[in-house]
Every structure is written in structure tokens, then in C-alpha cells.
Amino acid sequence: MRFFEYVIAYRAEVWQRTIEHIWLVVASVGLAIAVGVPLGILLTRRPRWRTPVLGFANIVQTIPSLALFGFLLPLPFIGGIGARTAIVALVLYGLLPIIRNTFTGIAAVDPAVREAARGMGMSDVQLLWMVELRLAAPVILAGIRIAVVLGVGIGTIAAAIGGGGLGAFIFRGVAMVNHVVILAGAIPAALLALMADGGLHLLERGLDWRRGKG
Amino acid sequence: MNAPAIEFRHTSYRVDGRVVLGPLSLAVATGDVLVLLGRSGSGKTTALRLINGLLLPTAGEVLVQGRSTSAWDPVRLRRGIGYVIQEVGLFPHMSVERNVGVVPRLERWPAPRIRARVTELLALVGLPAGDFAARLPHQLSGGQRQRVGVARALAADPPVLLCDEPFGAVDPLARAELQAEFKALTARLRRTVVFVTHDVREALALASRIAVLEDGQLHFCGSPGEFQTSDDPHVRALRESA
Numbered sequence: 001m002r003f004f005e006y007v008i009a010y011r012a013e014v015w016q017r018t019i020e021h022i023w024l025v026v027a028s029v030g031l032a033i034a035v036g037v038p039l040g041i042l043l044t045r046r047p048r049w050r051t052p053v054l055g056f057a058n059i060v061q062t063i064p065s066l067a068l069f070g071f072l073l074p075l076p077f078i079g080g081i082g083a084r085t086a087i088v089a090l091v092l093y094g095l096l097p098i099i100r101n102t103f104t105g106i107a108a109v110d111p112a113v114r115e116a117a118r119g120m121g122m123s124d125v126q127l128l129w130m131v132e133l134r135l136a137a138p139v140i141l142a143g144i145r146i147a148v149v150l151g152v153g154i155g156t157i158a159a160a161i162g163g164g165g166l167g168a169f170i171f172r173g174v175a176m177v178n179h180v181v182i183l184a185g186a187i188p189a190a191l192l193a194l195m196a197d198g199g200l201h202l203l204e205r206g207l208d209w210r211r212g213k214g
Numbered sequence: 215m216n217a218p219a220i221e222f223r224h225t226s227y228r229v230d231g232r233v234v235l236g237p238l239s240l241a242v243a244t245g246d247v248l249v250l251l252g253r254s255g256s257g258k259t260t261a262l263r264l265i266n267g268l269l270l271p272t273a274g275e276v277l278v279q280g281r282s283t284s285a286w287d288p289v290r291l292r293r294g295i296g297y298v299i300q301e302v303g304l305f306p307h308m309s310v311e312r313n314v315g316v317v318p319r320l321e322r323w324p325a326p327r328i329r330a331r332v333t334e335l336l337a338l339v340g341l342p343a344g345d346f347a348a349r350l351p352h353q354l355s356g357g358q359r360q361r362v363g364v365a366r367a368l369a370a371d372p373p374v375l376l377c378d379e380p381f382g383a384v385d386p387l388a389r390a391e392l393q394a395e396f397k398a399l400t401a402r403l404r405r406t407v408v409f410v411t412h413d414v415r416e417a418l419a420l421a422s423r424i425a426v427l428e429d430g431q432l433h434f435c436g437s438p439g440e441f442q443t444s445d446d447p448h449v450r451a452l453r454e455s456a
Contacts (some may be wrong), residue, residue, distance in 0.1 A: 013456075035254070048265035086351075108299070110303065112299060112301030112302065112303035112304060113303045113304075113306070114303075115299060115301075115303055116299060116302070116303025116304070116305075116363075117303070118292070118299065119266055119267060119268060119292060119295075119297035119299070119376075120292060120293070120296075120297055120316060120317050120320075120366070120367070121288075121289045121290070121291070121292030121295075122289075122320065123289050123316065126320065129317075131305060132306075135306065135307055158362065188383050209307030209350075210304060210306075210350075210352070
């Protein structure tokens with residue numbers, strides 16, 4: 001197997017690119033959570049913002065990823081060559097599933113539960129924290145899982161703008177017309193996606209209140 | 215005569231210009247079990263939600279312990295009022311024990327006191343803590359869930375208890391049993407209770423006073439005995455429908 005020979009010969013770089021790739025995903029999904037979850041909560045409180053916010057996030061998803069990376073390049077502060085631009089693009093892609101699932105998860109809370117919570121004197125913050133976010137947690141986490149898997153896949157394009165990551169092997173392999181080099185990037189990326197998906201799925205089940213005690 | 219626990223003073227509630235309730239003037243004395251009786255759409259649930267400030271009157275005022283609900287801090291007001299609704303609204307992610315202990319936890323009672331109180335209340339509503347404390351709401355029957363709802367409403371010892379058709383979704387057999395226990399419970403605890411129902415027999419079984427609402431207007435207020443003999447056409451219609 002020439003693939004294994006290649007990976008072993010280049011193990012230091014495979015390792016380094018994998019770490020870069022994980023960093024791209026962790027940083028971008030972290031930022032997308034920090035922005036997306038509060039935005040999703042806001043949408044449950046401000047119905048009028050729903051259409052514009054979800055619409056914007058939807059449109060971003062339809063921009064071809066290579067084009068989005070290209071659009072960001074000339075922008076000041078968030079643009080330029082390197083990982084920062086790639087992270088900005090990945091944040092934009094991760095926002096939609098996180099905003100949408102946060103909103104859906106909270107909106108799905110039984111109105112009677114909300115009525116009872118308010119009626120017994122929970123403040124807005126207590127209602128959100130003790131009830132709504134707890135009940136919505138599995139749905140929100142499912143959104144985060146989608147954002148992570150999406151980020152691992154789209155993250156391979158970061159190499160096109162000097163953002164590093166496992167895409168570096170893929171672009172190099174394409175240029176060399178060498179599928180072994182392409183696989184050296186593609187297979188670790190696929191494994192990363194599978195592991196992240198599986199791990200987060202387990203966490204999701206652990207947070208599901210139907211299965212355990214509160 | 216003490217000041218009434220709850221008093222509606224020329225209270226109206228409108229939605230989009232349409233009068234849902236009022237103007238209503240009605241006083242509930244401390245220790246009374248007042249049943250608001252009426253068909254659906256009569257404004258009885260609105261009246262209840264005006265008491266704990268989930269709604270604020272669009273005209274007039276509602277006094278709770280002598281103070282207008284619009285002057286109360288809504289959180290403080292509601293912590294002193296137990297609230298039981300037909301759909302119960304137990305927190306599905308919390309065990310029975312944690313559900314009952316919610317308000318004491320919000321009030322920052324020490325843990326041993328909460329535990330003792332929860333055990334006491336579960337015994338009071340006929341659900342021994344040993345069997346039921348650790349269960350989740352979906353592991354209970356409808357009647358059991360409603361009992362937990364009553365226990366939760368009583369947890370922090372509120373002087374006032376509001377009930378919105380609490381036994382409406384429970385099967386008839388369990389309902390009769392719950393009514394009997396509820397009557398014994400309120401007699402023992404001497405709470406001020408406002409109880410909403412459309413069921414005349416339930417009203418007669420539980421009330422110390424009955425108030426009849428129709429189209430947002432009060433048509434009768436009196437003891438169950440007076441209700442039985444009243445000539446008011448609304449009261450007669452209700453009696454005949456029972």
C-alpha cells in the first residue's frame with residue numbers, strides 16, 4: 001500500500017496538518033456557538049427577527065465555499081491569507097445549524113411548562129437556564145454536531161487561501177495528479193469527521209433528559 | 215373582618231379592544247375556597263392569571279394582600295402564590311423530588327429542609343417519597359402527575375393557591391378521589407384558594423363560595439347553598455346542565 005508508505009514517510013506533516021485542521025474546526029465552532037446560541041435564544045424572544053436572521057444564515061450556506069473564502073480574502077481585519085480568514089468563513093457556515101437548532105429546541109418546550117415556571121415565580125433568566133436550555137440541550141448539541149462535521153469537510157478548502165489543515169495534502173495531490181497524496185489529506189479528514197460525529201452523538205444522548213435524571 | 219386576601223376592583227382586561235373580562239369587582243376573604251364557575255371563554259382563566267400577575271388589568275386593579283398586582287415585583291408576588299394548571303406543566307427533565315422542590319430551591323432553602331418538605335408534601339398528596347421521589351414525570355399516570363403538581367404548588371407554603379381546572383384532564387374515577395382529597399387538604403391547610411372550573415358538581419363539592427362568570431361578567435357570587443336556590447337565569451342554566 002503506497003498510501004501507508006506515504007503517510008509513514010510524511011507522518012510529521014500529517015500530524016501537524018491534522019492539528020491545524022482540528023484547530024480550525026475548534027476555533028470556528030467555538031466562535032459559532034458563542035454567537036449562534038445567544039442569537040437563537042434572542043429569536044425566541046423577538047419573533048420579528050426570525051426571518052431576517054435565519055434568512056441571512058441560510059443565504060450564507062448557499063455560497064459555494066471556495067467562493068466565500070475568495071470573497072473574504074480582500075477584506076480588512078477578517079480577510080487576508082491565512083487561518084484567520086478560513087476561521088471566519090467556517091464560523092459563517094457553522095452559524096445556521098446552531099442558530100436554527102437553538103431556536104427550534106427552545107420553541108419546542110411545552111407552553112404548559114413555561115406557564116407553570118412563570119406562575120411559580122421564575123425570573124426570565126431562571127426560566128431560560130433551569131428549564132428552556134436544559135430541555136433544548138440535545139437539540140442544540142445536534143446543531144453543534146452538524147456544524148463540526150460541516151467544518152471538518154469545508155475546512156479542507158482552507159488550504160486554498162493558506163489556512164493550513166489537511167486540505168494542504170489534497171491541493172498538493174491535485175496539483176501532482178497523485179491520488180495517494182490526496183488520500184493522505186482526505187482519509188484523516190474523514191476519520192476526524194466520523195470521530196467528532198460519534199463523540200458528540202454520545203454526549204447528546206447523555207444530555208437527553210428522557211434517559212436520565214435531572 | 216380582615217382585609218380580603220384578593221380583591222378585584224373594577225378590573226377589566228381587554229385584548230385588541232375586545233373585553234375578555236370585567237369590569238369585575240369581587241373580594242376573596244382569607245381562608246375562602248372561591249370557585250370561579252363558567253363555560254370556556256367566560257373569562258375565568260383570565261381572572262386567575264390576573265391574580266398572579268401573568269396578566270395585568272387594562273383597567274382597574276387587582277389587590278393581593280392589599281397591594282395592587284402592578285405594584286408587586288412579579289417574581290415575589292408569584293413565589294407567594296401556588297399555581298396549578300390543567301396541563302400540570304411538570305418539568306420533564308426533573309425528578310418528582312426536584313419538581314416539588316423547585317420553589318424552595320429558588321428561595322434558597324437549605325438542602326435538608328427542602329428534602330424534609332418534599333417528603334412531607336409527597337405523603338400529603340398520597341405519593342410516598344420512597345416510591346415516587348426519584349421518578350420522572352413521564353413515569354407517572356395523569357392523576358399522579360396532578361398530585362405532584364399540587365404538591366409543587368404548596369411547596370413553599372404559599373398563603374394563596376390558584377387552580378385552573380386541575381382535575382380536568384384526569385379520568386372521572388381519579389377525579390372524584392382527587393377532589394375529595396383536595397377538599398380535605400384545603401380544609402386542613404386553611405389556604406385562600408381560587409379554583410377555576412366549568413364543572414358544576416366540582417364547584418359544589420369544593421367551594422365555600424361560588425362565583426359565576428359568563429362573557430366576562432360576574433352573574434352570581436354566594437355560598438353553594440345560595441347557588442342551589444338562586445333564581446338567576448345563568449345559575450339556573452348551569453344547575454340544569456349538571
